[in-house]
Amino acid sequence: MVVGWPGQWSATLARDTLNSVNISAGQELTHLRLYPGEEIRSPLMVVQFWQKDWLRSQNIWRRWMLAHNLPRQNGALPEPMMSACSSHQFNEMCNANETNQKLYIDRYVEEQIPLDFWHMDAGWYITSNCWPGTGTWEVETSRFPNGLRAISDHAHANGMDIILWFEPERVTSGTWLTNNHPEWILGGSGGGLLNLGHADAWNWLVNHVDGLINSEGVDLYRQDFNMDPLGYWRGADAADRQGMTEIKHVVGYLAYWDELRRRHPDMLIDTCASGGRRNDLETLRRSVPLLRSDTIFGPVDQQCHTYGIAFWIPYYGSGQRAQDTYTFRSCMLPYNTACWQMLTSELEPNPGINYDFVRQKTTEWRSINQYYLGDYYPLTDYSLSNGDWMAWQFDRPDLGEGMVQAFRRAGAAVSSMILKPRGLDADAWYIVKNLDEAVGSRIYGKDLLIQGIIVNIPSQPGAAVITYQKDN
Numbered sequence: 001m002v003v004g005w006p007g008q009w010s011a012t013l014a015r016d017t018l019n020s021v022n023i024s025a026g027q028e029l030t031h032l033r034l035y036p037g038e039e040i041r042s043p044l045m046v047v048q049f050w051q052k053d054w055l056r057s058q059n060i061w062r063r064w065m066l067a068h069n070l071p072r073q074n075g076a077l078p079e080p081m082m083s084a085c086s087s088h089q090f091n092e093m094c095n096a097n098e099t100n101q102k103l104y105i106d107r108y109v110e111e112q113i114p115l116d117f118w119h120m121d122a123g124w125y126i127t128s129n130c131w132p133g134t135g136t137w138e139v140e141t142s143r144f145p146n147g148l149r150a151i152s153d154h155a156h157a158n159g160m161d162i163i164l165w166f167e168p169e170r171v172t173s174g175t176w177l178t179n180n181h182p183e184w185i186l187g188g189s190g191g192g193l194l195n196l197g198h199a200d201a202w203n204w205l206v207n208h209v210d211g212l213i214n215s216e217g218v219d220l221y222r223q224d225f226n227m228d229p230l231g232y233w234r235g236a237d238a239a240d241r242q243g244m245t246e247i248k249h250v251v252g253y254l255a256y257w258d259e260l261r262r263r264h265p266d267m268l269i270d271t272c273a274s275g276g277r278r279n280d281l282e283t284l285r286r287s288v289p290l291l292r293s294d295t296i297f298g299p300v301d302q303q304c305h306t307y308g309i310a311f312w313i314p315y316y317g318s319g320q321r322a323q324d325t326y327t328f329r330s331c332m333l334p335y336n337t338a339c340w341q342m343l344t345s346e347l348e349p350n351p352g353i354n355y356d357f358v359r360q361k362t363t364e365w366r367s368i369n370q371y372y373l374g375d376y377y378p379l380t381d382y383s384l385s386n387g388d389w390m391a392w393q394f395d396r397p398d399l400g401e402g403m404v405q406a407f408r409r410a411g412a413a414v415s416s417m418i419l420k421p422r423g424l425d426a427d428a429w430y431i432v433k434n435l436d437e438a439v440g441s442r443i444y445g446k447d448l449l450i451q452g453i454i455v456n457i458p459s460q461p462g463a464a465v466i467t468y469q470k471d472n
Contacts, residue, residue, distance in 0.1 A: 001025065004044030004281030007250045008230050029234070030243035040247050044282055055422070058311045059375040066314050066373060069285045074266050078288060078315060080369035082362070083117035083163055084108055084338035088321075093123035093165075094130040097143040100347060101151045107342035109158050111355045113362055117220060118155040119163040119337060124148060128174065132226075134167050135175025135191070137208060139216065152217030161219035163270065163290075164212075168205055169194050169253075170227045186232035186245070193232040196256060197248025206259050213264060221260060222290070225273040250282075257286045279313060290317035290335050297321060297339075299330035299461070303390045303407055306333065310376045310392070323354055328361045329463035330407060334372040336365070364435060368467060371396055371403045377422045379404065387411035391455070395423040400470030408457040415460075420452035421468070429471040434464055442471060 003009045003025050011025035026043050034040065048064075050057030070077060086104045090096040101120070108115055122131035126140050139147050152162045171177045173191040182189040184201035195201055213221060233246040257269055269287035271278050275294030292309055295301050296319030309316055317335030322328035340358065344350050374396035380389055386409045395402035404419060424430065426446040432453065433440030443453075448468075457464050 001048075002046040002281050004046065004285075005250065006253060006278055006280045006283050007043075007233075007246045009043055027243055027246070030247075032237075032241045032244050040244070041251060046281060055377060059377075059423075061312065062310075062314050062376060065284070065312075069281070070315055071261070071268060071286060071288065073268050077373065078268060080334045080366075080372060081116040082114075082320075082336045082338060082365075083119045083290075084113075084115050084340075085119035085121055086342075087119075087121040088339050089341055089343070091123070092121045092131045096120070096123070098146060098150055100343070102154050103347055104342055105151075105155055105158060105160065107349060108338070110349075111342070111359070113338070113355075113358055114366075115160050115338065117163045118151070118160045119165075119222075120148060120151065121165045122167065122224065124164070126176075129172065133172050133175065135171040135173075135177040137166070137168070137212065138176070139212075148216040148218075156217065162217055163220040163222050164216065164218045165222045165224060165272075166209065167224040167226060168209065169196065169225055169229070186236050193227065193229050193249075195236075195245075195249065196252030197245060198252075202252050202256060206256060210260065210263055213260075213267070218267075220268045220270060221264075222270040222272060223257075223287075225278055254282055254286070261286065284313065288315045288317075288335070289313065291337070292316045292318055296337075297327075297331070299327045299407070300384065300386065300409060302330045302333075304382065304384060307378060307382050307390060307392060310394075314373060314376075322361075323357060325361070326407070326459070326461045326463045329405065329465060332365050332369075332405075334369060364465070368403050368435075368465060370399075371401065371467075374398075374402060375423055379406075379419045379421070380417075385409070385411070387413070389414070389417055391417070391419050393419075393421050393423075395421070397423060400425075400428070400472075402468055404453065404455070404464075404466040404468075406455045406457065406464045406466070408460060408462045410461040412460065415458055416454055416456040418452040419455055420450075421448055424448055424468075425470065430468045431471050432466060432468045434466050436464060 001023060005027060008028045010028040014022045048061060105118055124139060126136040126138050127133035155162055171185050171191050171194050178185060178189045178191055184195055184198050186193040186195050233249060236245040270290040271283050271287040272291050276289060276292045279289055293305055302318060315334050318331060318333055319339050320331045320336040321339040322331055340353055341350050371394040374394050377393040379391040379393055383390060389408055389412055391406040393402060393404045404421060424445045426449055428445045430443055430445055431440050432443050453466060455464050
């Protein structure tokens with residue numbers, strides 16, 4: 001059972017003496033009356049029934065998410081993609097300008113590292129407090145005298161689309177919104193939460209952001225959310241209208257995205273929310289979490305994130321700046337944001353990056369990334385221990401292909417494991433290839449299912465990728 005509600009929800013599960021489980025779930029607090037003609041909505045509820053094999057049920061869920069929920073781009077599922085940003089070099093965008101953004105784009109082009117997007121992060125707007133000072137959504141022209149459009153045009157000319165960061169709901173004091181429309185803000189002139197249940201605030205936001213998308217050449221809209229709204233919602237409720245402010249805000253939030261997507265039908269939305277805090281089903285029917293967590297580089301962290309999130313969410317992303325195979329492969333996902341320091345502090349090409357390695361591994365990732373949109377099977381137990389292996393499989397039954405990813409962590413004593421893939425055709429032959437070996441093997445499907453694959457990883461730590469393809 002899944003609760004689709006980007007607000008405060010709760011659930012109770014109780015087992016009775018007859019071995020039945022009673023479940024109740026929904027918005028946590030509602031004690032309200034409606035005015036004549038007024039309507040509200042309740043949380044979206046999804047119930048999936050299953051028997052016997054829980055992994056099969058998880059993959060039915062994944063297939064349902066892909067077929068009926070994941071937003072489309074140009075009428076099709078979004079392809080695995082790679083963006084890049086300079087957020088770690090320029091304090092998000094607080095120290096960025098037109099020159100260094102163009103230089104960074106040029107460096108990726110010069111090193112022949114193909115990108116799908118250039119990502120401009122928080123801090124491009126007028127603010128007195130670096131990126132947290134949100135509420136004046138206008139381009140800072142002292143650093144971007146030609147607007148962000150000059151950077152967008154430069155990226156487009158080099159085959160890249162543009163991602164632009166917004167956080168419209170969190171409003172700080174001393175900004176355009178607090179100075180001009182404190183009545184739109186739950187918190188007033190001191191700052192707080194932009195009330196998306198307020199019709200005037202909603203209309204202004206839609207039109208203003210739509211105008212920036214058009215004027216600045218934005219191709220993908222990224223929305224962050226670095227605050228807890230609950231106190232603002234409940235603080236605005238009358239005693240006989242408890243829960244109403246939350247309902248109206250949630251409805252306004254979803255309608256805002258629906259309207260942006262109506263005006264820009266081929267534009268994806270990236271849900272960020274402090275790194276993965278807004279991954280409810282209603283949100284995921286309109287967006288993709290391109291930064292599933294603000295923890296984005298540690299190999300064990302990334303392995304554990306993928307192991308868990310892949311059961312439920314088929315499209316997700318994180319960062320990539322690895323200079324070794326183990327870490328790079330640990331961070332390979334359907335979507336990656338490249339964060340290599342391509343320039344020195346003097347804006348010269350950084351000689352400390354092994355660009356041949358980056359090109360090689362990026363090419364490897366592009367050769368296998370289509371498998372991430374298939375069925376998912378964990379092949380080891382979940383573990384945070386540095387002394388364990390972790391492995392999983394992504395299988396594309398529609399293609400007759402897939403891959404196994406295996407990770408030997410730094411403290412793992414054993415150098416090889418037998419991993420048994422799932423979902424294969426027992427009566428078919430497969431070409432199985434370790435990407436670190438020159439030659440593959442032709443193995444009968446039944447043998448793969450019963451005897452498994454011997455995966456040898458001599459390095460400690462180390463990682464292996466084994467692909468398989470049905471041999472017709």
